[in-house]
Amino acid sequence: MADSKYFLRQIASFILLFSICSPSFAHNKSTTTTTTTTTPTPPSGCSCPCPCSSGSSPPSGSFPPLGSPPPSGSFPPSGSPPLPSDSSPPSGSLPPSGSPPSPGSLPPSGSPPLPSDSSPPSGSLPPPSSPPPPGSPPPSGSPPLPSDSSPPSGSLPPSGSPPPSGSPPLPSGNSPPSSSQFDFKNCFSRIFAFGDSYTDTGNAQLMGGFQPFISQLFSQFSSGQLPGYRLCNGRLVIDFLCDALSIPTLRPYADSSAEFSKGVNFAIAGSTTLSTDFFTQFINKGHSLMWNANPESCDTQLNWFNKYIAEKGCKGIHEEACRGEMANSLFWIGEMGGNDYARLYGSHVLHKLLITQAVGHVHKLLRVILDKGARFIVVQGLPPAGCLPLHLSFCPLKDRDQYGCSNIANSLIMAHNELLQAKLEELRRKYSNAMIIYADYWKAYQTILTNYKSYQFEQPFDVCCGAGGGQFNFELNSLCGSAGTSTCKDANKYINWDGIHLTEAMYKHVSDLFFHKDHCQPSFAELIMKKKQMMMGSNP
Numbered sequence: 001m002a003d004s005k006y007f008l009r010q011i012a013s014f015i016l017l018f019s020i021c022s023p024s025f026a027h028n029k030s031t032t033t034t035t036t037t038t039t040p041t042p043p044s045g046c047s048c049p050c051p052c053s054s055g056s057s058p059p060s061g062s063f064p065p066l067g068s069p070p071p072s073g074s075f076p077p078s079g080s081p082p083l084p085s086d087s088s089p090p091s092g093s094l095p096p097s098g099s100p101p102s103p104g105s106l107p108p109s110g111s112p113p114l115p116s117d118s119s120p121p122s123g124s125l126p127p128p129s130s131p132p133p134p135g136s137p138p139p140s141g142s143p144p145l146p147s148d149s150s151p152p153s154g155s156l157p158p159s160g161s162p163p164p165s166g167s168p169p170l171p172s173g174n175s176p177p178s179s180s181q182f183d184f185k186n187c188f189s190r191i192f193a194f195g196d197s198y199t200d201t202g203n204a205q206l207m208g209g210f211q212p213f214i215s216q217l218f219s220q221f222s223s224g225q226l227p228g229y230r231l232c233n234g235r236l237v238i239d240f241l242c243d244a245l246s247i248p249t250l251r252p253y254a255d256s257s258a259e260f261s262k263g264v265n266f267a268i269a270g271s272t273t274l275s276t277d278f279f280t281q282f283i284n285k286g287h288s289l290m291w292n293a294n295p296e297s298c299d300t301q302l303n304w305f306n307k308y309i310a311e312k313g314c315k316g317i318h319e320e321a322c323r324g325e326m327a328n329s330l331f332w333i334g335e336m337g338g339n340d341y342a343r344l345y346g347s348h349v350l351h352k353l354l355i356t357q358a359v360g361h362v363h364k365l366l367r368v369i370l371d372k373g374a375r376f377i378v379v380q381g382l383p384p385a386g387c388l389p390l391h392l393s394f395c396p397l398k399d400r401d402q403y404g405c406s407n408i409a410n411s412l413i414m415a416h417n418e419l420l421q422a423k424l425e426e427l428r429r430k431y432s433n434a435m436i437i438y439a440d441y442w443k444a445y446q447t448i449l450t451n452y453k454s455y456q457f458e459q460p461f462d463v464c465c466g467a468g469g470g471q472f473n474f475e476l477n478s479l480c481g482s483a484g485t486s487t488c489k490d491a492n493k494y495i496n497w498d499g500i501h502l503t504e505a506m507y508k509h510v511s512d513l514f515f516h517k518d519h520c521q522p523s524f525a526e527l528i529m530k531k532k533q534m535m536m537g538s539n540p
Contacts (some may be wrong), residue, residue: 153243163290184515185246188330188376190263193238193250194301194365195334195380197269197501201238202228202252206271209295229271230253233464233491234504237380238332240266245330252303261313265330266304270295272339273361279343298336300367309372323373327534333368333379335441341385341412355415363423370431371382375534376527379424379521380439381417386410387449389463389499404468417442421521434531437520444513448506449495455509457495463495464503474499 147437189534204210206229227249230236242249258264266334274281275297303335316321319320337358344354366377385391386406400408428436430437465480465487466473478484480498488494492505502510520527 020158029193034514037294040174066283068445091347109307127150129199150300159280163352164181184244184528187535188245188247188328189249189325189526190261190329191238191242191245191332192263192305192329192369193332193334194264194298194305194334195238195267195332196339197231197267199236199238199265199266199332199334200252200269201230201236201250201265201346203254203267205229206252206254207268209270224331228255228265231501232507233252233487233497235507236504237507237511237514238267238334241330241515244511244515264308268296268301269335271301271336272297272343273337273435274340274356275299294341296363302368305369326369326373327375329374329376331360331374333377334379336365337411337416338382338385341409341416348391351363351412351415355412355419359416359419359423362420363427366424366436370427370434375432375434377419378439378514378524378527379435380421381437381441382413383441383445384410385413387445389461389474389496390476392461393471393474393499424509435522435527436529437522437524440515440519440521442518443508445507447513447519452495456492457505457532458493459488460495462494463496463499464488464491465498472499473495 021129150325197204226235226239228251239249247262250263252265252267253260253262272295276295290419309322314325317325340354340358362379369377384405386395386409391406391409395406399406399408400409417440424436424438428434438468448455448457449460462473463480465485467475467478467482467485471477480487490505491497494503495506498505515524
């Protein structure tokens with residue numbers, strides 16, 4: 001009975017992922033951050049952030065790397081024998097509803113290998129003659145950084161700030177250009193954004209899709225300093241992108257009063273890559289706890305984009321002129337696919353089929369905008385959803401990898417990201433004049449979480465807004481804004497806003513890693529350089 005109750009709660013919690021939170025719009029002041037690192041020191045007898053027994057707490061100031069392979073049996077290494085065929089019910093398929101998740105669940109046969117840029121486990125050293133990964137802790141015994149290099153607690157680095165002191169220099173020769181060499185401002189005339197709740201600036205709320213208690217939270221936490229509605233306590237990555245490019249904050253497409261002269265945000269909180277019909281007809285999971293009706297899919301966002309082009313963006317101009325407008329715009333593809341995995345948790349849909357379908361729909365969206373003339377595209381991967389407090393508060397030993405995160409959730413995320421990168425490489429070969437870069441959200445999250453004190457975070461797992469008394473200040477039945485919940489005094493010290501979404505401070509640091517560090521492939525600086533070459537009339 002205990003396993004059955006846990007599993008039912010786990011299913012309900014997974015369905016909420018990327019879909020529900022309590023937003024506000026308070027801005028945070030920015031100052032400079034240093035690279036003071038904290039050597040991970042797992043608690044005795046436990047190497048996971050989840051409490052291994054009642055009353056235990058996460059390790060202070062430490063967290064092992066997330067990008068390393070899970071333990072044997074939880075994810076096949078590259079080159080390992082294929083898993084059983086799709087006809088085999090346990091392997092490669094999601095557990096049926098009502099049954100507990102299997103420990104060490106495997107991704108489907110044919111799943112791509114783990115990302116090659118995964119960081120080594122805590123305490124391991126990089127290969128000889130190679131620089132340490134950005135943000136990695138110093139080897140055991142290394143002297144701490146000078147105390148006078150630390151900025152005030154809770155401060156954030158200004159947008160566009162150079163790499164912090166102590167970062168390894170780029171190698172000489174044919175190394176990629178540094179973002180400090182370029183002024184991002186005025187490089188692009190417009191930005192078009194797609195994605196889910198991590199990118200949406202108001203579409204879901206304006207469409208009236210939320211349950212009443214969710215809609216009430218917007219007015220409860222809003223300060224009015226940002227236009228729109230965000231599932232966060234402040235700015236998102238897309239907002240920091242607009243700041244860096246000197247473009248006004250993107251208005252949601254559903255805002256009928258917006259002019260959209262500098263771009264449009266098509267992202268919808270809770271949206272999926274698979275169609276709504278897929279969930280309602282085949283899975284019978286067309287709704288979730290935060291939606292009045294069926295959430296929208298990325299097809300809705302694509303239809304909105306085509307409608308915008310026809311009615312506003314390229315109205316009255318020839319096709320070639322329209323392609324020129326698209327070539328001068330930046331396309332930002334936020335997270336897509338996380339809600340699909342959340343909704344299908346507990347179904348009989350095979351991992352391989354689900355990942356292939358989800359990435360396939362993102363691939364389709366990219367082909368459409370490339371055929372319209374887009375030449376500069378940033379595509380975000382998915383963050384490690386299995387390490388969010390939503391999952392950490394419910395993860396038993398049998399569903400945890402060696403780092404304490406949900407093995408089932410993160411094995412799907414890793415396979416999704418690897419297949420997505422393979423599809424991006426195909427598009428680069430086909431559209432050779434386009435600059436398509438991958439924003440590695442997994443790596444960015446890992447860099448910050450494994451060295452959270454260097455980023456002035458004091459709470460790597462606790463949520464800022466939630467119900468006191470629960471693990472990580474999180475209760476599934478008492479989400480941020482509901483009765484009995486409270487908000488922390490300083491959100492800058494927290495990575496997690498509500499256990500499902502991140503704080504403005506976390507988004508600020510993720511943005512900095514995307515724009516100014518090596519967490520995009522190719523780098524964001526290379527994209528800017530290519531755009532400047534095009535602006536100067538040379539062959540980009």
